[in-house]
Amino acid sequence: MSVPLIRTKNLKKYFPVGGGLLHAVDDVDISIGKGETLGMVGESGCGKSTLGRLLLRLVEPTGGEILFKGENILGYGPGKMKELRKEMQIIFQDPFASLNPRMTVSEIIAEPIKVTGTITNQEELLERVFDLMEIVGLAERFVNTYPHELDGGRRQRIGVARALALNPEFIVCDEPVSALDVSIQAQILNLMMDLQDEMGLTYLFITHDMSVVKHISDNIAVMYLGQCVERAPADELFEHPSHPYTKALLDAIPVPSLKNRKKLDVIQGEVTSPIDPKPWCRFAPRCPMAAPECLLLPPELMEIGADHFVSCVLFR
Amino acid sequence: MTEKLLEIKDLHVMYRTDDDEIYALNGVDLSVEAGTTLGLVGETGAGKTTAALSVMRLLPDKVGIVKKGEIFLEGRSLMRLTEADMRLLRGNDVSMIFQDPMTSLNPIHTVGDQIAEVLKLHYSDLGGDAIEAKVDEMMGMVGIPAERKGEYPHQFSGGMKQRIVIAIALACNPKLLLADEPTTALDVTIQAQVLKMMDELKRKFGTSMILITHDLGVVAQICDRVAIMYAGEIIELGTVEDIFEGERHHPYTVGLFGSIPDMTKKTRRLSPIEGLMPDPTSPPSGCGFVERCPRRMEICFGASPEAAVRGTHSVRCHLFAHPGKEATTR
Numbered sequence: 001m002s003v004p005l006i007r008t009k010n011l012k013k014y015f016p017v018g019g020g021l022l023h024a025v026d027d028v029d030i031s032i033g034k035g036e037t038l039g040m041v042g043e044s045g046c047g048k049s050t051l052g053r054l055l056l057r058l059v060e061p062t063g064g065e066i067l068f069k070g071e072n073i074l075g076y077g078p079g080k081m082k083e084l085r086k087e088m089q090i091i092f093q094d095p096f097a098s099l100n101p102r103m104t105v106s107e108i109i110a111e112p113i114k115v116t117g118t119i120t121n122q123e124e125l126l127e128r129v130f131d132l133m134e135i136v137g138l139a140e141r142f143v144n145t146y147p148h149e150l151d152g153g154r155r156q157r158i159g160v161a162r163a164l165a166l167n168p169e170f171i172v173c174d175e176p177v178s179a180l181d182v183s184i185q186a187q188i189l190n191l192m193m194d195l196q197d198e199m200g201l202t203y204l205f206i207t208h209d210m211s212v213v214k215h216i217s218d219n220i221a222v223m224y225l226g227q228c229v230e231r232a233p234a235d236e237l238f239e240h241p242s243h244p245y246t247k248a249l250l251d252a253i254p255v256p257s258l259k260n261r262k263k264l265d266v267i268q269g270e271v272t273s274p275i276d277p278k279p280w281c282r283f284a285p286r287c288p289m290a291a292p293e294c295l296l297l298p299p300e301l302m303e304i305g306a307d308h309f310v311s312c313v314l315f316r
Numbered sequence: 317m318t319e320k321l322l323e324i325k326d327l328h329v330m331y332r333t334d335d336d337e338i339y340a341l342n343g344v345d346l347s348v349e350a351g352t353t354l355g356l357v358g359e360t361g362a363g364k365t366t367a368a369l370s371v372m373r374l375l376p377d378k379v380g381i382v383k384k385g386e387i388f389l390e391g392r393s394l395m396r397l398t399e400a401d402m403r404l405l406r407g408n409d410v411s412m413i414f415q416d417p418m419t420s421l422n423p424i425h426t427v428g429d430q431i432a433e434v435l436k437l438h439y440s441d442l443g444g445d446a447i448e449a450k451v452d453e454m455m456g457m458v459g460i461p462a463e464r465k466g467e468y469p470h471q472f473s474g475g476m477k478q479r480i481v482i483a484i485a486l487a488c489n490p491k492l493l494l495a496d497e498p499t500t501a502l503d504v505t506i507q508a509q510v511l512k513m514m515d516e517l518k519r520k521f522g523t524s525m526i527l528i529t530h531d532l533g534v535v536a537q538i539c540d541r542v543a544i545m546y547a548g549e550i551i552e553l554g555t556v557e558d559i560f561e562g563e564r565h566h567p568y569t570v571g572l573f574g575s576i577p578d579m580t581k582k583t584r585r586l587s588p589i590e591g592l593m594p595d596p597t598s599p600p601s602g603c604g605f606v607e608r609c610p611r612r613m614e615i616c617f618g619a620s621p622e623a624a625v626r627g628t629h630s631v632r633c634h635l636f637a638h639p640g641k642e643a644t645t646r
Contacts, residue, residue, distance in 0.1 A: 043503035043506075152360075181359040181360050182359070182530060182572065182575040182576060183359060183571060183575045183588050183589040184592075185575065185588075186574070186576075186577075186586035186588030186589075187590075189577070189586055190585055208504065210504070211576065211578070211579050214577065215583075216577075249504060251508075252504040252505045252507065253504055253579070254507075254508075254511070254531065254533030254536065254537045255536065255579060256532035256535070256560070257560060258556060258557065258560045258561060261536060261537060266505070266512050267505055267508075270473050270476075270506065
């Protein structure tokens with residue numbers, strides 16, 4: 001594996017809420033090599049979006065380290081952080097909410113360039129905007145339209161163009177296709193994979209859709225209630241899912257084929273509260289394989305195969 | 317062949333706004349047999365929800381207009397019923413589950429009262445105790461302890477709210493349930509729970525169902541027949557076997573399947589459908605899919621294709637409409 005472009009060590013984010021501390025991200029270690037995609041899956045509320053925002057320091061962590069090219073960026077001051085943001089960008093989930101409705105397409109795409117002052121000449125700036133529009137497959141005629149005039153797929157292309165405007169190395173993609181129809185979703189996924197090949201981009205791809213994550217990722221991390229419960233290369237994870245939660249997640253996906261028209265295997269119960277969780281395994285209350293020792297000790301991430309990590313007492 | 321519970325014939329619906337006339341349904345023919353589940357599949361704007369709202373006669377007043385067509389429930393024409401008769405039918409014979417459980421419950425009434433409301437309306441002879449007993453029974457059936465009936469919607473999670481909505485919809489044991497994307501807003505493990513429950517309830521009570529969804533995976537798991545909609549028309553209709561395993565398909569259906577990442581094999585690129593759905597403000601003269609179709613022919617621009625039927629499977633595409641070997645068999 002290549003040298004990681006970005007990695008975290010014991011990254012934590014606790015939000016103070018009425019009833020105590022909400023453990024949104026709890027001791028998460030991830031690492032992404034240059035030009036690779038880490039898929040981050042989990043259900044709503046498991047902390048995957050918070051993790052994405054932590055990496056860009058859009059949210060300040062409670063503890064831990066974020067190393068970008070080996071340097072802990074948590075020590076950076078505002079000036080240095082602003083410089084660094086040119087190298088890390090984000091694409092948001094909802095192309096309807098993440099674009100300013102009062103700005104035209106060209107204003108939106110040019111915004112990051114103006115903010116950082118990378119290009120000051122107006123003509124060059126416009127040329128760059130047209131370049132970016134071409135890269136993401138937006139026709140030139142849309143340059144002066146407003147987001148509401150465009151459909152979801154085109155809007156998400158604007159989001160991609162904006163993220164690319166500063167030639168970043170690393171992009172956090174926070175559910176970039178979940179608000180789109182399948183045929184449009186496929187267009188955007190193809191676009192993102194092509195861009196990665198051409199520009200050597202590194203992605204953290206956050207999604208709850210297991211088929212999408214398998215398609216786009218090199219490695220996959222599965223999150224449950226703020227913790228990473230399993231991490232493995234994509235093929236390995238799908239061939240040998242080991243954590244009971246990963247298995248349940250894979251079993252719950254309705255497959256568009258009649259061959260395995262199985263009785264939907266269902267895990268009972270729902271995600272428990274992330275507020276001041278008990279120190280033992282957080283999945284234990286829903287786990288079909290739960291044993292008494294699950295409620296004794298917090299499980300640790302252990303390597304059970306090449307690059308395959310699981311946190312479950314079954315593997316102790 | 318079993319008896320037809322619902323029959324929609326040549327339904328045309330349009331929405332009239334100040335600026336535009338939007339052609340939402342352009343001749344939809346559809347039927348549901350007793351005790352079966354029909355999956356209605358299509359992308360945003362295909363007309364799936366409009367079709368369901370037409371059956372419920374809940375199209376927005378003065379804006380949504382049925383231009384042409386008939387809807388029969390057990391042979392009764394719904395279009396000709398008075399609003400009072402229709403109200404008796406809604407919730408009792410036909411009920412509907414909406415997409416978003418967060419917004420379809422009333423936040424200021426307890427969930428128990430909301431289940432009781434539909435019972436009070438349709439069973440006016442039932443006493444208070446009998447209604448409460450029925451509410452407890454419905455809650456038990458969808459897997460929520462009856463002790464929680466005094467709680468308000470915000471005290472429940474998304475999956476539980478959707479189960480309450482299902483309990484309301486099934487309280488009067490309707491013959492037909494219209495489920496409009498019932499699991500789209502839910503997480504996969506919760507989606508699996510809700511789908512399993514709906515499937516069990518269907519078997520138990522023999523309820524027929526139209527399941528509106530854009531997820532072909534969900535369709536493969538619980539539907540008997542599938543209708544694929546595009547731009548206000550049913551472009552392909554058949555049993556699940558016809559759609560998932562059959563040989564001949566509408567090019568749009570092929571594109572829809574090509575857009576889903578396959579979990580079982582490794583493909584570097586997806587094969588999406590290029591382009592977008594046509595503008596619904598101008599009625600299509602030829603085939604509605606022609607602009608995006610990789611296999612279009614000259615005839616496709618001029619004439620709207622007829623359904624080419626073979627057994628239980630029909631495809632509305634000129635590719636299959638040639639006289640001779642592909643001739644219709646009805």
